[in-house]
Amino acid sequence: MLTRAPAGTDSPAADPVTGPRRRTGASAARRSVVGLAFVAPTAAIVAALFLVPLGILVYMSFTDWPLLGSPRVNGVENYRQLGSDDRFLGAIKFTIVYTLITTVVLFAAAFVLVAISNSPRRGTLFYRTAFFLPYVVGTAAASSMWWIDANDQLGVFNHALQTTGLVDQPVGLLATPTKALLTVIALVVWKFVGFQLMVLLVGLQSIPAQLYEAARVDGASTWQRLRYITVPSLRPTLALLTVLSVTGSLLAFDQFFVLTHGGPDNSTVTVVLALYNKAFQSFRLGSAAAEAVVVLVVLVLVNVIQLRLLREREK
Amino acid sequence: MMPTTAIRRGLGTGLFHGAAILLTVAFLFPLIWAALNSVKTSDEANQQPPTWLPHSLSLQNYRSLAGFDQGIGTYLVNTVVLCMFTVVGSVVVCVLGGYGFARYHFRGRSVLFGTTLAILMVPYATILLPLYIVLGKLHLQNTLIGLALVLVMFQLPFGIFLMRNSFESVPRELEEAALVDGCSGFGALWHVSGRIVAPGVVTVALFSFLTSWNEYLAPLIFLNDGAKYTLPVMLVNIRYASFNILDIGALQAGVVVAMLPCLVVYLALQRFYVSGLITGALRG
Numbered sequence: 001m002l003t004r005a006p007a008g009t010d011s012p013a014a015d016p017v018t019g020p021r022r023r024t025g026a027s028a029a030r031r032s033v034v035g036l037a038f039v040a041p042t043a044a045i046v047a048a049l050f051l052v053p054l055g056i057l058v059y060m061s062f063t064d065w066p067l068l069g070s071p072r073v074n075g076v077e078n079y080r081q082l083g084s085d086d087r088f089l090g091a092i093k094f095t096i097v098y099t100l101i102t103t104v105v106l107f108a109a110a111f112v113l114v115a116i117s118n119s120p121r122r123g124t125l126f127y128r129t130a131f132f133l134p135y136v137v138g139t140a141a142a143s144s145m146w147w148i149d150a151n152d153q154l155g156v157f158n159h160a161l162q163t164t165g166l167v168d169q170p171v172g173l174l175a176t177p178t179k180a181l182l183t184v185i186a187l188v189v190w191k192f193v194g195f196q197l198m199v200l201l202v203g204l205q206s207i208p209a210q211l212y213e214a215a216r217v218d219g220a221s222t223w224q225r226l227r228y229i230t231v232p233s234l235r236p237t238l239a240l241l242t243v244l245s246v247t248g249s250l251l252a253f254d255q256f257f258v259l260t261h262g263g264p265d266n267s268t269v270t271v272v273l274a275l276y277n278k279a280f281q282s283f284r285l286g287s288a289a290a291e292a293v294v295v296l297v298v299l300v301l302v303n304v305i306q307l308r309l310l311r312e313r314e315k
Numbered sequence: 316m317m318p319t320t321a322i323r324r325g326l327g328t329g330l331f332h333g334a335a336i337l338l339t340v341a342f343l344f345p346l347i348w349a350a351l352n353s354v355k356t357s358d359e360a361n362q363q364p365p366t367w368l369p370h371s372l373s374l375q376n377y378r379s380l381a382g383f384d385q386g387i388g389t390y391l392v393n394t395v396v397l398c399m400f401t402v403v404g405s406v407v408v409c410v411l412g413g414y415g416f417a418r419y420h421f422r423g424r425s426v427l428f429g430t431t432l433a434i435l436m437v438p439y440a441t442i443l444l445p446l447y448i449v450l451g452k453l454h455l456q457n458t459l460i461g462l463a464l465v466l467v468m469f470q471l472p473f474g475i476f477l478m479r480n481s482f483e484s485v486p487r488e489l490e491e492a493a494l495v496d497g498c499s500g501f502g503a504l505w506h507v508s509g510r511i512v513a514p515g516v517v518t519v520a521l522f523s524f525l526t527s528w529n530e531y532l533a534p535l536i537f538l539n540d541g542a543k544y545t546l547p548v549m550l551v552n553i554r555y556a557s558f559n560i561l562d563i564g565a566l567q568a569g570v571v572v573a574m575l576p577c578l579v580v581y582l583a584l585q586r587f588y589v590s591g592l593i594t595g596a597l598r599g
Contacts, residue, residue, distance in 0.1 A: 031419055031420075032419065032420060032421040032422070033421075034419060035415050035418070035419020035420065035421040035424070036415075036419075036421050037415075038411045038412065038414050038415025038418075038419065039411070039412050039415035039416060039421075039424075039427060041407070041408045041411055041412065042408055042409075042411070042412035042415075042427065042431060042471060042475060043427055045408060045464065045467060045468050045471065046427070046430055046431050046434070046468070046471065048449065048453075049446060049449065049464060049465060049468040050430070050434055050437075050442070050468060051430070052445075052449055053442045053445035053446045053448075053449050054437065054442060054445070056445035056448060056449065057441065057442055057444065057445040060444070060445060112338075113338070116331070116334070116335045116338065119331065121328060121331060121332075123332065123335070124335075126339070127335045127338070127339055129582075129585075130339040130342050130343050131338070131339070131342050133342065133343065133346065133578060133581075134342060134345070134346070136525065136574075136577045136578055136581040137346070137529075137573075137574040137577060137578070138528065138529025138530075138531065138547055138573060138574065138577065139529065139531060139547075140529065140531040140547035140548075140550050140551055140573070141529070141547065141550060141569075141570045141573040141574045142345075142574075144550050144551065144553075144554070144566060144569070144570055145345050145346075145348075145349050145567070145570050146345065147554070148349075148563050148566060148567065149345055149348065153363050154361065154362075154363050154364075154365060154563055155365075156348050156365050158364075159364045159365050162364075190341075190342065190345070194342075198589065198592055199592060202589070202592060247438070250438075251438045251439070251440055253440055253532055254531050254532060257531075257532075257551075258531075258551055272438075272440040275440065275441070275444075276440075276532075279444050280536065285444065288444060289444060289445070292440075292441035292442070292444060293441075295438060295440075295441050296437060296438060296441045299436070299437075299438050300436050300437075303436055
C-alpha cells in the first residue's frame with residue numbers, strides 16, 4: 001500500500017498512443033501504467049512524509065527516545081506515565097475549556113456577521129471583505145500585532161479603553177489567567193470568524209430561492225422561514241464548521257505560543273504547546289510521541305463521530 | 316401612513332450601517348494601527364501613551380527592521396524561496412495526481428486516494444516530531460526544500476481533491492480527440508485540459524502560497540539556523556531577542572511586511588479563494 005509506483009515509469013510521455021486503434025488488453029495495461037506514473041509523486045510524498053512518520057510516531061511512543069544515544073523500547077511505560085503527568089492533564093483540561101468557549105463565541109459572532117453580510121442593503125460586499133481580511137493574515141503576524149496592542153503601557157487597546165473612559169487604570173490584558181484566555185479568544189474570533197462567515201454565506205446561497213418564495217406565499221413569518229428553511233438546510237454546513245472549529249481549537253498552538261507563551265504561570269498551556277515543550281525543550285521524545293498518539297486518536301474519533309452524525313442527519 | 320414607514324425604514328438602514336461600520340472599524344483597526352505605527356518615527360512609535368495619528372512620517376522603523384539580526388533581506392528571500400518551492404511543488408504534484416485519479420484506473424487507486432485524504436484527519440502538530448527524524452534521514456533537515464516538501468504534503472488532500480474534481484469536469488471526448496491526433500497522455504493533459512482547469516490551479520497555488528508564507532510552527536521546528544529563518548519566525552524573534560528594549564515600531568514594521576503580500580494577493584484573487592472554499596470546505 002506504500003509506493004505502488006513501479007520504477008522506470010517516470011516519463012509518461014514515453015507512452016504514445018499511436019493511431020485510432022481500439023483499446024485492447026495490452027493498451028489497457030499500458031494506460032494503467034501511465035496512470036500510476038501520474039500519481040507517482042503523490043504516492044511518494046504520501047508514503048515518505050505521511051505514512052512512514054506515522055509509523056515512526058507509533059513506534060517512538062513505545063520507546064525511551066533520548067535526543068542523543070539510541071532509543072530503547074519500554075513498552076507502554078510512556079502511556080502509563082501520561083496518566084500521572086500533571087502538565088499534560090492540565091493542558092487537556094485547559095484545551096477543552098478553550099475549545100468549548102471558542103466554538104460558542106465563534107458561532108455567535110459569525111451569526112451576527114452573517115446577518116449583516118447577507119442583507120440586501122448596499123455596502124455588504126465591503127463589510128464582508130473587511131470581516132474576512134484578518135483571516136488572510138498569518139497567525140504569527142496577527143499574534144505579534146495583538147501582543148503589542150494588548151500591552152498595558154504601550155498598547156493601543158488600553159489607550160482606547162482609557163480614552164473612551166471605560167477604565168481609569170491600565171488593564172493588564174495578559175496579566176491574569178482569565179484575562180489572558182479572554183484576550184486569546186478575542187484574537188481567535190477576530191482572526192477566524194471571517195472564515196466561518198464565508199462558509200456560511202456559501203451555504204446560504206446554495207438554498208434554493210423558491211423555498212423562500214413558497215414559504216412567503218404560504219404566509220410564513222421571517223422567524224418561521226429561519227426556523228424551518230434556513231437552519232435545516234444549513235445543518236451540514238454548521239456540522240462541518242463545528243468539526244473544523246473543534247479540531248482547530250484542540251490543536252491551537254501559534255496564538256498561545258506568541259501571545260501568552262503559556263503564561264502567566266503556565267495557565268494557558270494547550271496540548272500542542274505542552275507537546276512542543278516536552279519534545280523540543282525537555283527532549284523527551286518518546287513521551288511526547290505518546291502524547292501525540294493520544295491526541296491523534298482522540299481527534300480521529302471526534303472526526304469520525306462528527307462525520308457519522310452528519311451522514312445520519314442527511315438520511 | 317407613508318411618511319412613518321419611510322422614516323422607520325430610513326432609521327433601520329441607518330442603524331444597520333451604523334452597526335456594520337462599527338464592526339468594520341473593529342475588524343480593520345489592528346491592521347490599520349500596525350500600518351500607522353510603522354510609519355511613525357521610532358520614538359513616537361514607542362511612546363507611552365501612544366499617539367493616534369503619526370505626527371511625522373518616517374521610515375526609521377523599517378530601517379531598524381532591515382538591520383535586525385541577519386537583515387530583513389535574508390528572511391524575505393528565505394520566505395519567497397520557501398513559497399516558490401511550495402507553490403510549484405503543490406501545483407505540479409496536485410495537477411499530475413488529480414489528472415491520474417480522474418482519468419486512469421489502476422490498482423491501489425482508491426487506497427492511495429483515501430490515504431491522501433486521510434492526511435486531513437491527522438493533526439499536523441502531532442506528526443511534526445517524526446517528520447523531523449525522517450527529514451534528518453533524507454538529509455533535508457534544516458533546509459528550505461525539506462520544509463517545502465512537508466508543506467506540500469499538507470496541501471495534498473485539498474489540492475488533489477480539487478484537481479481531480481476539476482479534471483473530471485472536463486469532457487473526456489475533448490482529450491480523446493487530442494489522443495487521436497497523436498498527443499501523448501501528457502500532451503493531452505497539457506494542451507486540452509490545462510486551460511479548462513486553470514482556475515483550480517490558481518486556487519491550489521493561492522492556498523499553498525498563503526500557507527507557506529504564514530507558516531510558523533513547521534519552520535520553527537525544522538530550521539535551526541538563523542540564516543534560514545522565514546519572516547514569521549523572525550517576527551516572533553524580534554520580541555525575544557531584544558530583552559529589555561523592545562522596539563515596537565520595528566516589530567510593527569515587520570508585521571506590515573509579513574501581512575501586506577497576503578492582503579494584496581487575497582484581494583486580487585478573491586474569487587479563486589471563494590471557489591476553493593466551496594470545493595474544499597463544503598464537500599462534507
